[in-house]
Amino acid sequence: MSYKLPIPAKGTHTQPFWDGTKAGQLMLPRCTDCNRVHWYPRFICPFCHSSDLEWIQASGEGTIHTYAVQHMAFGAWAKEAPYVTAYIDLKEGDRMLTVLRGVDPLRPQDIKIGAAVTVEFEPADDDTHIPFWRLVGE
Amino acid sequence: MPGKLSRAAAIVGAAEANEIGFLKQPVTSLQLHIEAIKNLSEQTGVPIAKIEGVFSTGWSSELCEHLGIRPKYIDTTAVGGCSFEMHVHHAMAAIHAGIIDIAVVSHGENGHSAQKIGGRGIANYGLGGGATSPGFEMTAAYGIGGASSNYAHAMVRHMHRYGTTTEDFAHIAKVTRDWATLNPRAAMYSKEKHPFGGPITVEQVESSRMITWPMTILHCCMVADHGGAVMLTSPKIAAGLNTAPVWVAGAGESMGHSNMLEMPDFTATSACHSADAAYTMAGMGPSEMELALIYDSFTITAAITAEMLGLAPRGQGHLLWKEGHAAPGGRLPINTNGGGLSFNHSGMYGMPLLIEAYRQLSGTAEDGVHGDKGKQTNARTCVVNGTGGALSTTGTLVLVSDE
Numbered sequence: 001m002s003y004k005l006p007i008p009a010k011g012t013h014t015q016p017f018w019d020g021t022k023a024g025q026l027m028l029p030r031c032t033d034c035n036r037v038h039w040y041p042r043f044i045c046p047f048c049h050s051s052d053l054e055w056i057q058a059s060g061e062g063t064i065h066t067y068a069v070q071h072m073a074f075g076a077w078a079k080e081a082p083y084v085t086a087y088i089d090l091k092e093g094d095r096m097l098t099v100l101r102g103v104d105p106l107r108p109q110d111i112k113i114g115a116a117v118t119v120e121f122e123p124a125d126d127d128t129h130i131p132f133w134r135l136v137g138e
Numbered sequence: 139m140p141g142k143l144s145r146a147a148a149i150v151g152a153a154e155a156n157e158i159g160f161l162k163q164p165v166t167s168l169q170l171h172i173e174a175i176k177n178l179s180e181q182t183g184v185p186i187a188k189i190e191g192v193f194s195t196g197w198s199s200e201l202c203e204h205l206g207i208r209p210k211y212i213d214t215t216a217v218g219g220c221s222f223e224m225h226v227h228h229a230m231a232a233i234h235a236g237i238i239d240i241a242v243v244s245h246g247e248n249g250h251s252a253q254k255i256g257g258r259g260i261a262n263y264g265l266g267g268g269a270t271s272p273g274f275e276m277t278a279a280y281g282i283g284g285a286s287s288n289y290a291h292a293m294v295r296h297m298h299r300y301g302t303t304t305e306d307f308a309h310i311a312k313v314t315r316d317w318a319t320l321n322p323r324a325a326m327y328s329k330e331k332h333p334f335g336g337p338i339t340v341e342q343v344e345s346s347r348m349i350t351w352p353m354t355i356l357h358c359c360m361v362a363d364h365g366g367a368v369m370l371t372s373p374k375i376a377a378g379l380n381t382a383p384v385w386v387a388g389a390g391e392s393m394g395h396s397n398m399l400e401m402p403d404f405t406a407t408s409a410c411h412s413a414d415a416a417y418t419m420a421g422m423g424p425s426e427m428e429l430a431l432i433y434d435s436f437t438i439t440a441a442i443t444a445e446m447l448g449l450a451p452r453g454q455g456h457l458l459w460k461e462g463h464a465a466p467g468g469r470l471p472i473n474t475n476g477g478g479l480s481f482n483h484s485g486m487y488g489m490p491l492l493i494e495a496y497r498q499l500s501g502t503a504e505d506g507v508h509g510d511k512g513k514q515t516n517a518r519t520c521v522v523n524g525t526g527g528a529l530s531t532t533g534t535l536v537l538v539s540d541e
Contacts, residue, residue: 006278011275013166014275065295068290073287083281096399
């Protein structure tokens with residue numbers, strides 16, 4: 001594959017998430033006791049401290065919580081600058097970081113906090129498809 | 139005669155991770171920590187949410203974030219295998235002092251599993267410290283690099299929520315530079331000292347090179363060389379020294395998160411909690427502070443921290459600078475050394491805050507070496523706040539001069 005950007009090393013308890021990305025599904029951890037979704041994946045529910053966690057398939061819908069434009073970047077990302085990073089409020093709860101697609105990094109004022117975004121997955125290597133979020137309609 | 143600390147605290151439970159030994163299924167250090175703490179909670183009947191102090195070899199911030207708790211005492215002493223006995227000692231002192239009532243000393247180390255999952259370059263949440271964790275795993279793909287790449291998100295959220303502008307924050311850089319021009323030891327003291335030194339205007343801040351929109355380079359601290367140290371003694375020893383004592387009236391610490399992904403409110407830090415503890419200990423409040431030394435990694439850090447310390451209402455921290463209150467001659471001087479923005483910032487700026495607070499409160503800020511005319515304030519009280527990580531952790535002190 002031609003993916004040239006950093007690919008995350010994987011932990012021991014996050015395989016359902018990465019399997020989901022390959023199937024085009026956003027999988028999120030949820031506590032079966034308090035029913036709340038948390039992100040990133042834990043060994044324990046950060047809200048009620050139950051150890052009974054499950055994976056659910058999420059809608060892949062969210063909104064922009066905040067964003068910034070990276071003009072100075074490092075490593076492989078340096079060639080991509082400027083690009084827009086954003087924290088996404090997930091429809092199911094909690095928040096995810098992304099590089100936002102469908103926006104103009106040179107017109108940051110046009111990007112609206114609260115705007116609807118949807119997830120997409122880019123193949124990076126045989127084990128990894130990386131989720132990115134895109135402005136709805138772009 | 140037993141010492142004052144003797145029997146000040148008891149060990150009330152001890153537990154291990156679910157499985158230990160030579161595990162067939164590799165585990166991470168983080169998993170071992172969390173399982174042990176969960177089992178300890180069940181053994182003692184003390185809920186995890188009640189833990190007030192976390193003691194661990196370098197892991198404490200990561201553990202608290204994973205558990206979703208906000209401790210009042212954080213210790214990461216890591217000096218080898220004896221660290222855990224020292225943690226008990228430190229926890230005893232904290233309990234004796236009344237800072238906390240419930241402490242957890244935690245250990246998790248995948249010495250065997252690391253040989254399997256470490257060797258393949260897999261994030262094992264154990265080797266390499268905080269850089270390898272599920273939080274890092276889920277953020278590593280997205281081009282976040284230096285501190286500015288994170289902090290800028292807080293400025294954008296502040297602008298969205300409160301209607302603030304980059305120009306509002308630019309005043310912080312301008313006023314802080316004004317202080318630096320009174321301090322010969324400041325890196326940006328003058329054009330002679332540094333090509334970009336000397337006074338700056340708000341317009342220059344706005345039009346300088348973009349680092350992470352909306353922050354130009356003059357919204358960002360420098361990365362320079364710095365070394366410093368402070369000494370604390372008992373009152374008895376202090377009385378016999380030739381130097382003027384500056385008293386630690388209050389102290390507090392807290393944290394909100396480790397990874398910015400976990401920051402609940404991008405316009406607030408845990409400084410509201412650490413400051414509350416410090417003010418309470420001191421028996422004083424923000425209105426009694428005559429000086430503030432605030433870690434200004436970025437202009438937005440200074441603005442939000444001023445709000446958290448109660449020096450300004452939420453959303454109005456920047457007005458302290460914009461309206462001149464924080465400037466030389468103002469009612470509440472802030473960052474009188476020139477700050478991380480214009481004095482010096484080596485990476486961890488907490489020490490220069492302490493040194494400048496001492497100089498101002500001991501009346502030595504203009505001793506001929508450390509400041510030009512106008513740098514010495516009349517302040518007798520000072521709130522000092524350090525912020526660590528990505529607006530993650532905070533330590534607050536209330537310092538007062540000798541009467």
